[in-house]
Amino acid sequence: MRLWTTFCLSCGRVLGEDDGKMVCREELERIEGIETSPFRCRHCDQRLPFATKEGLCYDCFSRFASGEVFLERSYALFAYEGLVKRLYQAFKFEERKGALEDLVSLAERKKTEWFSRLPEVDVVTVVPSHWITVWKRGFSPVEVFWRRFFSHLQGDILQSKWRRKKQKTLSREERMREIRGQFWVSKPQEIENMRVLVLDDVFTTGSTMEEVARVLREAGAFEVYGCVLGRDPFYPG
Ligand SMILES: [Zn+2]
Ligand SMILES: [Zn+2]
Numbered sequence: 540m541r542l543w544t545t546f547c548l549s550c551g552r553v554l555g556e557d558d559g560k561m562v563c564r565e566e567l568e569r570i571e572g573i574e575t576s577p578f579r580c581r582h583c584d585q586r587l588p589f590a591t592k593e594g595l596c597y598d599c600f601s602r603f604a605s606g607e608v609f610l611e612r613s614y615a616l617f618a619y620e621g622l623v624k625r626l627y628q629a630f631k632f633e634e635r636k637g638a639l640e641d642l643v644s645l646a647e648r649k650k651t652e653w654f655s656r657l658p659e660v661d662v663v664t665v666v667p668s669h670w671i672t673v674w675k676r677g678f679s680p681v682e683v684f685w686r687r688f689f690s691h692l693q694g695d696i697l698q699s700k701w702r703r704k705k706q707k708t709l710s711r712e713e714r715m716r717e718i719r720g721q722f723w724v725s726k727p728q729e730i731e732n733m734r735v736l737v738l739d740d741v742f743t744t745g746s747t748m749e750e751v752a753r754v755l756r757e758a759g760a761f762e763v764y765g766c767v768l769g770r771d772p773f774y775p776g
Pocket of ligand 1: 547548549550551552562563564565566
């Protein structure tokens with residue numbers, strides 16, 4: 540039994556037993572996984588407005604053109620927009636446990652089909668936040684979410700340096716430059732010659748995932764894959 544009345548974050552109706560914790564069942568069922576989009580980037584799952592010859596999104600196309608690609612591929616559960624975005628922000632910034640439960644149940648629903656897309660890996664880890672950030676927030680949202688699906692994930696393989704500038708205020712180009720040198724591998728012995736899957740929350744330009752892949756490969760990883768809750772659907776032009 541619900542102890543107090545909760546309203547759907549999206550349509551405002553009162554939630555009952557069969558609904559999600561913060562969103563009604565109908566709205567949750569409307570949210571489609573990114574794999575249902577007909578055209579997606581073959582490198583990062585970005586939803587594309589049309590089929591492109593290269594099969595790449597704008598971000599990946601420019602990265603491949605510059606020649607420095609260390610990440611094998613990145614997978615996304617959802618496009619980072621609408622309710623998925625609102626739920627994740629409610630969990631991350633307001634610590635709304637119900638939002639986490641709704642996201643987990645969304646992901647649970649497609650567990651079998653979706654998780655079968657992921658490659659076989661030896662090690663599962665996460666993109667780290669600086670310890671001060673985690674300490675101030677009291678938890679790591681990325682790790683808490685993904686631990687529900689990868690109980691064996693190793694959260695201490697990568698470390699992050701303190702970042703002065705907030706990534707949000709940077710342009711796409713600045714973001715790609717700023718991220719260089721942001722991470723280091725604190726347990727190289729754990730990933731040597733291994734296939735590594737790195738989990739994160741949002742894939743925006745891919746610069747974070749790519750930088751993480753670079754340091755892991757330099758530390759001896761055999762292959763690096765990424766997997767995120769949401770791919771930012773921004774598409775220029
Ligand atoms: Zn609703
Ligand atoms: Zn892409």
